[in-house]
Amino acid sequence: MLINILFYVYAATLVGAALGVVLARNSVHSAMFLVLAFFTSSGLWLLLGAEFLAIVLVLVYVGAVMVLFLFVVMMLDINIAQMKEGFTRYAPLGALIALVVIAEIAYAVWYRPVDLNLLGAARVVEDPSNTHSLGTVLYTVYVYPFQLAAVLLLLAIVAAITLTMRQRPNLKKQDISAQVAVRKADRLQIVQVASEKRP
Amino acid sequence: MNSLARYYTSLDPALQFALLKGIEIVGVLLAVVISVAFMTLAERKVIGWMQGRIGPNRVTLFGIPFTDGWGQPFADVVKLLFKEIVLPASADRVLFLLAPMIALVPAFATWAVVPFSPSFVLADIDAGLLYILALTSLGVYGIILAGWATNSKYALLGALRSAAQIVAYEIAMGFALVGVLMVSGSLNLSKIVLSQSGPFGWNVIWLAPLAVIYFISGIAETNRAPFDVAEGESEIVAGFHVEYSGATFATLFALPEYANMILIATLTSVMFFGGWLSPFDGYLGADSLLAQPSFVWLFAKIVFFLFCFLWFRATFPRYRYDQIMRLGWKVFIPLTLVWIFVEGLMVYWHVGPWRH
Numbered sequence: 001m002l003i004n005i006l007f008y009v010y011a012a013t014l015v016g017a018a019l020g021v022v023l024a025r026n027s028v029h030s031a032m033f034l035v036l037a038f039f040t041s042s043g044l045w046l047l048l049g050a051e052f053l054a055i056v057l058v059l060v061y062v063g064a065v066m067v068l069f070l071f072v073v074m075m076l077d078i079n080i081a082q083m084k085e086g087f088t089r090y091a092p093l094g095a096l097i098a099l100v101v102i103a104e105i106a107y108a109v110w111y112r113p114v115d116l117n118l119l120g121a122a123r124v125v126e127d128p129s130n131t132h133s134l135g136t137v138l139y140t141v142y143v144y145p146f147q148l149a150a151v152l153l154l155l156a157i158v159a160a161i162t163l164t165m166r167q168r169p170n171l172k173k174q175d176i177s178a179q180v181a182v183r184k185a186d187r188l189q190i191v192q193v194a195s196e197k198r199p
Numbered sequence: 200m201n202s203l204a205r206y207y208t209s210l211d212p213a214l215q216f217a218l219l220k221g222i223e224i225v226g227v228l229l230a231v232v233i234s235v236a237f238m239t240l241a242e243r244k245v246i247g248w249m250q251g252r253i254g255p256n257r258v259t260l261f262g263i264p265f266t267d268g269w270g271q272p273f274a275d276v277v278k279l280l281f282k283e284i285v286l287p288a289s290a291d292r293v294l295f296l297l298a299p300m301i302a303l304v305p306a307f308a309t310w311a312v313v314p315f316s317p318s319f320v321l322a323d324i325d326a327g328l329l330y331i332l333a334l335t336s337l338g339v340y341g342i343i344l345a346g347w348a349t350n351s352k353y354a355l356l357g358a359l360r361s362a363a364q365i366v367a368y369e370i371a372m373g374f375a376l377v378g379v380l381m382v383s384g385s386l387n388l389s390k391i392v393l394s395q396s397g398p399f400g401w402n403v404i405w406l407a408p409l410a411v412i413y414f415i416s417g418i419a420e421t422n423r424a425p426f427d428v429a430e431g432e433s434e435i436v437a438g439f440h441v442e443y444s445g446a447t448f449a450t451l452f453a454l455p456e457y458a459n460m461i462l463i464a465t466l467t468s469v470m471f472f473g474g475w476l477s478p479f480d481g482y483l484g485a486d487s488l489l490a491q492p493s494f495v496w497l498f499a500k501i502v503f504f505l506f507c508f509l510w511f512r513a514t515f516p517r518y519r520y521d522q523i524m525r526l527g528w529k530v531f532i533p534l535t536l537v538w539i540f541v542e543g544l545m546v547y548w549h550v551g552p553w554r555h
Binding site for chain 1 (some may be wrong): 343
């Protein structure tokens with residue numbers, strides 16, 4: 001009963017937030033609606049008992065990806081009127097794509113092969129600790145694909161950093177390690193000057 | 200009273216649970232808010248003493264003698280609430296007012312999984328550590344949105360500085376917690392505390408580098424001195440909260456910042472210093488009064504770390520921004536990685552008190 005109420009509240013919020021992402025005029029507002037959408041879908045996953053996935057969704061998407069996204073969006077200088085210029089030209093294409101997506105969703109909802117109970121679908125895990133069971137599977141059965149994915153991500157990080165590593169030659173910049181490692185003897189020379197004799 | 204009890208037991212069990220938890224939540228939140236209020240007083244007093252000043256000493260607590268200055272937090276609250284909230288003409292109104300609330304929510308919600316004593320924790324969930332990581336990573340939104348919605352150069356600069364800094368130090372914090380996870384073998388905070396029992400059981404003994412990195416990253420995460428460049432008043436006026444006034448200033452700046460400070464102090468004690476375990480646990484006999492686990496020990500540890508926050512603020516000059524970034528990315532993250540590797544070897548060769 002309580003779970004059903006929560007489900008409908010979350011679902012309605014999710015749909016509203018998703019609409020907000022598309023319809024908001026301000027791109028920062030759109031990004032914030034997307035944050036809300038991630039948050040509510042994580043709530044839905046919690047209701048299904050998938051606590052690990054729910055928390056990781058918030059941790060990765062809301063905590064890291066969307067922060068950087070918001071960064072970029074905040075820096076944009078968008079002219080709304082200019083953006084809307086080609087609307088009539090692209091409207092049929094957009095409508096077509098929307099129709100295809102709606103048709104796919106409708107097919108999945110009405111002609112699903114097994115009779116899914118959407119409210120209690122995944123809540124049949126024997127191990128109450130979702131995190132533990134996921135970890136067990138990831139590090140035994142799927143250990144090689146998992147490691148491969150990790151290496152791929154590392155590759156992406158290295159590649160992204162390499163792209164920004166261009167440097168002008170003869171650029172004057174601080175070497176902080178050298179600054180920190182400096183000792184008194186390197187910079188300071190104490191000279192013993194013979195004092196002059198009194199006349 | 201009797202009829203109230205009868206009414207309570209006649210309710211639906213789910214509703215009873217919700218009611219009980221609601222009262223507990225209100226109690227914890229009240230405790231946090233009152234701690235925040237007195238933390239502001241303690242900050243001014245302690246730094247005052249360190250600098251040879253007196254600090255606030257005018258407002259007494261309801262006129263009780265010898266409480267000079269104790270009423271200052273309440274006077275401040277009343278002052279802030281009655282001040283006018285100024286909305287800058289070019290600000291994004293909705294986000295400008297929403298940002299303080301967004302900053303407030305994660306600062307409070309994280310307390311749900313903190314184990315206060317052997318028997319009291321609001322939500323004893325299995326993925327407690329992940330929950331903390333997820334919610335603390337949300338705190339940055341309030342600052343970014345405040346900086347952007349204000350529509351001012353200084354606020355935006357402060358927001359960008361703060362966001363980059365928080366993202367950088369979050370990684371080091373996460374890695375430090377990975378070390379804790381490897382030792383305790385559980386994401387549940389109560390189990391993490393329990394795994395530290397016995398002589399030489401505290402994580403700080405075996406994971407000292409991680410403990411230090413966690414606490415310093417925590418200071419950077421909360422934008423406290425010496426890492427408070429987000430509000431560096433000598434460079435960017437006051438950073439992300441330039442245009443905030445009155446109640447919005449209090450909820451955007453004071454409440455989340457101090458609540459997060461208390462939270463970092465609490466988490467450092469829970470993760471590395473045995474939480475509610477007694478420091479004499481395992482040295483004195485198990486039936487000794489001093490060896491009993493209780494909230495008192497946790498409280499003492501929290502107070503010590505909060506004092507460290509103030510101590511650092513009074514002692515260290517502000518870091519330069521590029522040095523902050525260097526410390527986060529090039530010093531802390533490699534250090535945590537190295538220590539996680541060392542820890543793996545220690546577990547493999549059964550060095551230390553770990554059985555798995």
